Amino acid sequence: YMVDKGNHRHFMEKEIYEQPEVISHALGHYVDFTENRVSAAASAIDFARIPSLAISACGTAYLAGLIGKYWFERYARLPVEIDVASEFRYRDIPLSPDAAALFISQSGETADTLASLRYCKDLGLTIGAVVNASESTIARSSDAVFPILAGPEIGVASTKAFTCQLAVLAALAVGAGRARGTISIEEERVLVRHLAEMPRIMASVLNAIQPKMESLARELSKCRDVLYLGRGTSFPLAMEGALKLKEISYIHAEGYAAGELKHGPIALIDENMPVIVIAPHDRFFEKTISNMQEVAARGGRIIFITDERGAAASKLETMSTIVLPNVDELIAPMIFSLPIQLLAYHTAVFMGTDVDQPRNLAKSVTVE
Ligand code: G6P
Numbered sequence: 001y002m003v004d005k006g007n008h009r010h011f012m013e014k015e016i017y018e019q020p021e022v023i024s025h026a027l028g029h030y031v032d033f034t035e036n037r038v039s040a041a042a043s044a045i046d047f048a049r050i051p052s053l054a055i056s057a058c059g060t061a062y063l064a065g066l067i068g069k070y071w072f073e074r075y076a077r078l079p080v081e082i083d084v085a086s087e088f089r090y091r092d093i094p095l096s097p098d099a100a101a102l103f104i105s106q107s108g109e110t111a112d113t114l115a116s117l118r119y120c121k122d123l124g125l126t127i128g129a130v131v132n133a134s135e136s137t138i139a140r141s142s143d144a145v146f147p148i149l150a151g152p153e154i155g156v157a158s159t160k161a162f163t164c165q166l167a168v169l170a171a172l173a174v175g176a177g178r179a180r181g182t183i184s185i186e187e188e189r190v191l192v193r194h195l196a197e198m199p200r201i202m203a204s205v206l207n208a209i210q211p212k213m214e215s216l217a218r219e220l221s222k223c224r225d226v227l228y229l230g231r232g233t234s235f236p237l238a239m240e241g242a243l244k245l246k247e248i249s250y251i252h253a254e255g256y257a258a259g260e261l262k263h264g265p266i267a268l269i270d271e272n273m274p275v276i277v278i279a280p281h282d283r284f285f286e287k288t289i290s291n292m293q294e295v296a297a298r299g300g301r302i303i304f305i306t307d308e309r310g311a312a313a314s315k316l317e318t319m320s321t322i323v324l325p326n327v328d329e330l331i332a333p334m335i336f337s338l339p340i341q342l343l344a345y346h347t348a349v350f351m352g353t354d355v356d357q358p359r360n361l362a363k364s365v366t367v368e
Pocket of ligand 1: 058059060061104105106107108109110113156157158361362363364365
């Protein structure tokens, strides 16, 4: 299978711009767009009959799982236990054999994720795999396989696999909500329509924000540390933004829950450390704004990633504000992934690092 960069400088850039297309492809597998219902592919696990769900993964796939936890709990009222695979497998978590466990992995070969899977299998849980490589060891060891259909991902820093993992998890959570009766058919239809809008919105966002992300990246490339903040599903996204930046630009970055700012990272804030705040105008917006005020009051430079409603509602002065379209809460994490990916990508390009093959990292980690 030959893959080339097309007109792009790096595979990572190509994979970022491929997202509208691959997400549309992935969604087509899990969603019936004529009925606006979740399709049978999403119910390979009987979510109605399980008492709880365990999720385990590594790296970016783990952060997709963390966002999935918010969705399974909110839409399907399904309690979710989640941890990075290298902790999950050693924690002696009290897991019911009636429960199901989802393992998320782009490669399907990550050693710790596979070990967590085998551990759950021995305990008798139903095993589901959310994978890009459907012939992988993790896929072959599972009862149910949920392919993310992202196509080959070459860049070591995961981009399109992350958003496709999210798209699949979103469809599974909505399907689980229907199966468990925690959302109505009407609610399902509304949520599925939001999912269906995603590819078009992603394409227009990618097109609109590119120049701004490039000029912001020039600023970021001069920094030693960056703090990312978010609340709700924007919290795992903040961690993903920080992870992307670390991985390819080697700038030290941390992703923090906005509400935890005052319990530590606020001590680091000065005019040299940019604080990137991810805050769509959702249920938590006002709370996150007050955290931003704490940053501003200490001279921190804020890069504010929000939507049109959020931009209109905030009076705070920022170093830069990136305004995305207003979207439903369910799809916001996928849309808000785009600026954080482009920011990391362009920062790395300015720094002159090896974007597709960052030092010390591997695409597939088969050692524990
Ligand atoms: C490595 C890669 C990451 C990836 C992680 C999990 O660390 O560099 O990009 O998120 O492994 O990989 P997986 O294939 O299991 O998703």
